[in-house]
Amino acid sequence: MAYNDMYVIFYKVLAYLYKALKDGKNPSWADLQFNSTIIDIPYAYWMHIMQELIDEGYIKGVKTIQTKSGLIFCDNGIYITAKGVEFLETNSLMRKAKDFLGESFQTVLNALVSGLTQAAVGNSH
Structure with missing residues (x-):
């Protein structure tokens, strides 16, 4: 595996949202961008990955807007779905990605999430 493999990026996005x-x-949309701390990939590749996660039903709360210059995604309360949690927890490629990233990723993930704002009470999807 490599740091930019599709399943490694899937794991990073889903692990962040689940944590x-x-x-x-409240997840930060900025933390999930193509040029963020945990994801550093070309924009077109990021767009493809996000579309896959949306199409497979692993994430929701992303608004898709078609513009003259192409498709864009906007945060509309992004969250991981139950299907996304199941994929994250049971898929063998997700386990391999987790093992590949190791403890250093978990440390970065914990730091990022600890700095997020508390979700509002009653804010459910």
Whole structure:
């Protein structure tokens, strides 16, 4: 595996969203961008990955807008779905991605999520 493999990026996005959910925090759209701390890939590749995660039903709360210059995604309360959690927890490629990234990623993930704002009470999807 490599740091920019599709399943590694899937793992990073889903692990971040699940950690934020479990900790009662609002995910930051900036943390999930193509040039963020945890994701550093070309924009077109990021667009493809986000579309896959949306199409497969692993994430929701992303608004898709068609413009003259192409498709863009906007945060509309992004979150991981139950299907996304199941994929994250049971898929063998997700386990391989987690093992590949190791403890250093978990440390970065914990730091990012700990700095997020608390989710509002009653803010459910």
